[in-house]
Amino acid sequence: MGSAEPIIEVKGLSTVYYSLRGLVRAVDNVSFSVIRGEVLGVVGESGSGKSTLSMSILRVLPLNARIVAGSIMYNGVDLVRLPEQEMKKIRWHKISLVPQAALNALNPTMKIKEHFIETARYHGVRDKGAVIKKASELLELLRLEPRRVLESYPHELSGGMKQRVLIALALLLDPEVLILDEPTTALDVLTQRAILDLLKDLRKKIDITMIFITHDIAVIADLADRVAVMYAGKIVEIGDVFTVFKNPYHPYTRALIKSIPSVIGSVEEMKPIPGSPPDLVNPPPGCRFHPRCGEKLPVCSEKEPPAVEVKPGHVVSCWLYAAR
Amino acid sequence: MPRTISTSLIEARNLRVYFYVKKGALGKRGIVKAVDGVDLVIEERGIVTLVGESGCGKTTLGKTVAGLLKPTSGEILFRGKSITRMNRKEYMEYRRSVQIVHQDPYASLNPTKTVFQTLSYPLMRWKLVRGRAEAEEKVKELLRLVGLTPPEEFMRKYPHQLSGGQRQRVVIARAISVNPSLVVADEPITMIDVSLRLGILDLLLKLREELGTAYLFITHDFGAARYFSAKGGGVIAVMYLGKIVEIGPAEEIIQHPLHPYTKALIDAVPVPDPEISRKKRMPPLRSLDIPSPLSPPPGCKFHTRCPDAMPVCAEKEPPLVEVRPGHYVACWLYAK
Known part of the structure; x- marks a missing residue:
């Protein structure tokens, strides 16, 4: 990866959808940076906001969606405030998207x-x-x-x-940045492996930064340098892939890794996460994961946990690690 | 496969299901041999998981076992009797006993019917309840069984008011409502949120404990195949171009695969551990793509992609032989 120079810096980004049922906070006050030359894996379940995040960066959101707060700094300009004419010069030329259901x-x-x-x-x-x-x-x-x-x-x-x-x-x-939204999801195992191997080779041959969006945490383990775990519109944990997989801090990350039926590990240790993802029109107060969390504290249902850097470059939003 | 005296729940014997399709602009007729000579036994309370790439014939096999497709040749025995030689009463009993859960919980529920209407219909149709009060009791019981509580609340809901996971639970409740002996579950978790997938599989396993249901579970995901079959003490059968190429106890197949195709698939699949997953590389297959099912290769259908192919593989089809107890493989590396 070389120097840890950020190429994209997202700060306090919130994107909402206007729906008949009310405001859907698909991406809610999200901050992170993408480092030049890295593969940043973004993992989350359906409705976690991962695709909305990528569409926000390129400003290719559906008509009923809007970025309501935050900034996306790229090469010294804020993409959120860039006029559409200028944005056209960014799309495909500088930041390119391989869309879902491609x-x-x-x-x-x-x-x-x-x-x-x-x-x-x-x-x-x-x-x-x-x-x-x-x-x-x-x-x-x-x-x-x-x-x-x-x-x-x-x-x-x-x-x-x-x-x-x-x-x-x-x-x-x-382009300098390639955003891939679920690029291997509809593919058979062998084809998926071939695409993953090709993307790895591609990085060696051309100068590119990738944001890789998927629901499959195993694919992230295979390819990404860093991982951002999204839950209900928030990034709950972000850090180096090896560190996060070896020692996940957030209870959601831990549960997500265990919820993957895999060909390795013990079947007895695999288990589903109880409950289901929240309705984003009416998300639970405090930490959005608290209704499903096995380690919740009284504070979790009251106040949103702050982002805490537990180790250099490893940031977690959970009351287990924050000063209360 | 050994031919025991058939007291098995379902037995498929040399089953073939062909589709006749038009090929090209001139409409030349072609045959897709979706299932091409499969022998399969499902015991009472047994679990068989079919795994393979898209187009391998796993869904066709599942639908045929459930009586939704007619075999081109071969037989399906239900409790020892061929389904084509049944009288009407016996055939209806077979159709009630084998139910199916489809992949897409969004497409398999009628959007204009409440959960109660959806679940009470099969109960009425099979005369398992008399009158509305009895139907309500039974529907409540079913909803509790699949973990949709309080049932009074869910009964009144329409599909659009339910999440994907809840819909799939309704679909499962509908399948088990008529007390089937076998449920064919075709990719039941593919469209479900990742964190809820194992919950659906656990539910199916729990229902087997409580109701004695056997399963034919169909998936493209080796991890899910392993979880379901290993937890339920069942087998995994790997399909390729209409054939079962390997079958055996779940952990045995995952830990010690024998067929070069099974090995390639298990080697290729990413795993949630960066150190292990990054050591994986594309297996040395000779071709990435499955050959067209309209003109499958002669001999072993995998030989055009197989890294271990020998001259015999292009000539003769390998028989399914027992290499270890209960572990069968169709490959010339292991056959004489």
């Missing part, structure tokens, strides 16, 4: 090469020859045969191939 993201009536040409054209690059050359390089980097793939329609490619095409497409304009 397997349906390709236009079935367009050849793969047209996807590359169209994307580049929209972002102001008109030299088709140069685009195809760049696309071929990227596809090769992702171990696809450029000649065959560029001339194919999406339906002629397997799921794993389409996923790799989408990663190549996101890398087309040499």
Whole structure:
């Protein structure tokens, strides 16, 4: 990773959805930084706010969502306050997204090469020859045969191939940051392994920072340098992957790791987390995890726990570690 | 597989399920052999987990066992009697005894019906209750059984008022409401929140203790397969292109896989431990993608991807042989 210079710094970010039932606080007062060159894994269950977080960074939120507080500093500018015209120069050029359900993201009536040409054209690059050359390089980097793939329609490619095409497409304009939202979720085990290995190789070959969003904590263990654990719109724990997995501080992180049925470890130690994730229109007071927590204290249902740095770079929001 | 005198709950014998599809723009006919010669035994209260990649035929096999698809050839015996040779009464008894839980709890409940309506319908249809009062009692009992309490509250709810995990519990309650002997659970946890998945599997295991239900559990996830079959003392069967390539006790399959395909899958899956997961690399398969099921390779269907393929593998199909007690594998490395 080299120097720990932050490339993106998020401070006090809150994003809400306006729904008929009321305000949904999908991302609530979240602060963290992304370090240049790292893979930051963001893990959480559905509804934890992890996808909203990534859409907030790129400001590609649905119409009923809005960033209501906080800042996202990137290269000295606050993306939250950047005019839309300027934001267009960031998207794809500087920060790029591989969206969730990406397997349906390709236009079935367009050849793969047209996807590359169209994307580049929209972002102001008109030299088709140069685009195809760049696309071929990227596809090769992702171990696809450029000649065959560029001339194919999406339906002629397997799921794993389409996923790799989408990663190549996101890398087309040499972004500094790549956000991947559940990039291996719909894939079979072997294809998932191939994509994980490719992403690891890619980091060695090109200068890139990745934010990897997933519900699967095992994938984070496999790939990320640091992990941010999200629960009900909050980051509850963030730190180095090896440290967090070896010695998770937050009761939610501990429970989440144990709730994964895995091919390693003892079956007896695996168990579900009791209760279910909260309704974000009406989240529980205090720590949002307290109704499901096995170690809760009286204070947990009253006051929100502050973020505490338990070890250098390892931050936990839990009353077990905060001065009360 | 050994052929015991069939007192087993379900026995599939040389089961084949083919689909006829149009191939290409000219509409040339092709055959997808989704299930291609499977023998499988499910004992009373037994647990069999089918695991494999998408397209391996595991869902087709599950649906066929549940009587939702007609086999192209081969037989399904229910308590020793072929389901095609049953009279109407026997056949209805089989259909009641084998229920299915589908993957998507959002699509498997009628959005216009309350939980009470959904759960009371099968009770009425099978004449298991008489009148509304009795139905209410039974529905309450079912809701308690699947952990949806207080039942009075859940009875009145519509599916959109329930979370994914709660919906799946309603679907499970519906399946067990008619006292089935076997529940085919097809990816029942795939669409459920991660933290709740083991809760659903634990519920199924608890119901087996209380009601004696056997399970055919279908999943693509080796971790879930292991958890369910190991906790329930059952077996894991690995499928590839319509065939069972390996079957045996759960921990035996996970700790000592024999088939190169099973080994590759278990080697590839990420695990929640960075030190172990990072040592994993793509197994040395000769090809990443499953061959088209329209034109599967001859001989062993895995030979085109297998790192250990030998000349015989392209010629003859390997038989399923018992390598260790109860652990069978279809691979020429182990067969003579």
